[in-house]
Amino acid sequence: MKIGVIGGGQLGRMLALAGTPLGMNFAFLDPAPDACAAALGEHIRADYGDQDHLRQLADEVDLVTFEFESVPAETVAFLSQFVPVYPSADSLRIARDRLLEKSLFRELGIPTPAFADILSQSDLDRAVAEIGLPAVLKTRTLGYDGKGQKVLRDPADVVDAFAELGSVPCLLEGFVPFSGEVSLVAVRGRDGETRFYPLVHNTHEAGILRLSVVSADHPLQALAEDYVGRVLERLDYVGVLAFEFFEVEGGLKANEIAPRVHNSGHWTIEGAECSQFENHLRAVAGLPLGSTAKLGESAMLNFIGEVPPVVEVLGLDECHLHHYGKAFKVGRKVGHATLRCADRAGLERQIAAVQALQGQS
């Protein structure tokens, strides 16, 4: 079976590493000459709107999936004429637009911060009056890793904020005084079978995920599964979906969904019986889902900007390196390490050891 992937970054690379042992081949459509997934499959170097090359991809593969959600709707619609596309155009449309996403949460009874649709500075002024400060102004589409958003703390921050984000459609979100950020990675098959990985506690810095620690028997696991299950069912979703929540006074408020394999699920490569990457491929290919059970205690640390010397990372016990083969660049995700330990104390020690390599301790 040949799988077409829109995007050829590290998520595509890890999909190919998981799918090759299942007998799958891969083609990646990505305009970047140095797309790091290209080492593991065919690289169709073209823009996401290039219909000739999209058609070529569709003709070559059995199905198409995505490694990022900011795919133009036209691309998805075009591909869908020729080849099965998972997740569906509708799932992508909603997940890439913060207004549609938040509206879906509200419609499904999933708590989420107060929000308002912002199409102008006067919309923003009105919404700030209603929701209050602090609040966060985010572009409705194309934001990631803290890009495309601005925190509004004082009235002065509000002035011209709409123009500062490019005068594009935005969403204002009320600030949530959360005690933690958690994510739930789920997978749903073509037949509706759904499985959930354990909740993961995430730590961000400057909007970029730094550390994910897998929880054991988190008291909010069942609640999170309930919320995520509602979204999966409504969207008739196929594949892996990640759902980020704020932990708020013993409950959860929905932050956002990602209709793809997710950075906070990278620990599953070593830490779960079947990884999110393999499970995504099983789901889109109509194969039985794999077990989401965890093995031991796990954590994932991102390498941002640079990977510490390989000899040092591999010198740590229970540490697994994932080097994306990308050029090092400030603020860029270029690799990660996963830790899988027998117990929590060992995990904490090893987290500190990796952080020391990153110059963070």
Place this chain on the structure above:
Amino acid sequence: MKIGVIGGGQLGRMLALAGTPLGMNFAFLDPAPDACAAALGEHIRADYGDQDHLRQLADEVDLVTFEFESVPAETVAFLSQFVPVYPSADSLRIARDRLLEKSLFRELGIPTPAFADILSQSDLDRAVAEIGLPAVLKTRTLGYDGKGQKVLRDPADVVDAFAELGSVPCLLEGFVPFSGEVSLVAVRGRDGETRFYPLVHNTHEAGILRLSVVSADHPLQALAEDYVGRVLERLDYVGVLAFEFFEVEGGLKANEIAPRVHNSGHWTIEGAECSQFENHLRAVAGLPLGSTAKLGESAMLNFIGEVPPVVEVLGLDECHLHHYGKAFKVGRKVGHATLRCADRAGLERQIAAVQALQGQS
């Protein structure tokens, strides 16, 4: 770091799957147009004696390693002029020649079946008179998966046996009434650091490995490590080496060594903290070795001739498919499944379930 691999079959493919997350790239030199490792790296399609292409490989990579031992000595010598080659020419020379291999065992005090060098039918007649029947006549080089050998049970089998194996240099081995076959996979770094995986019990059919079951606290582990350690040290070996033994009356008799990653070590991908493939690459690249500790109880079942329907293999819990992407052909290794279970009873159940898919139960 770019790694050159002589051979582009499934062992090369699994080396690339293990090395890509370490930031390594791969080039495979293999004359076969459909070399299955080619999906994961550059494919230099050339004969193993093609010096122009060997030179191209040497110029492109940081070091060269092998996925099979029947590499012409001239190939290794030629490459060694331009690029580091691991394991060494000497290690390969000995491992690919049954006479040199057995002589080394004898020299190092490692018990091995009686053997004799056979260069003619009269040599064979004399050796049979001395060693007795049953015995096994094997070509000194190029044998694998039961090919290049003949079991001699009666005097009638001895007549013309030398010609039947092609009148090439052979070894006669006394038959060992063994109770089991076990193998030890070891890895030795450039600095001499050595680690051993647990002993694995192997079951062959028609000369081809079918099932490997990892032992827990095998009483002969320490003895096997002692024997393997002697060979590794004498050869100043770098990389993974597999050592096959016969279990004989509570002791071990050396059968043969393979100077490479080995089929009986495939279980390590899921079943050990660091796989034999990653550890081989760590060793040849001069990186710290990874832990050889096992995770749970593991087994590996080969798929010979065909892979059962993927949907059925993936429907089994705790089962991991490794499909080599090779054309199906009678007697050809085209994939394997690994099982990693919490306990022995679960493992036995799952072995039976995979065997049922193979039509063996």
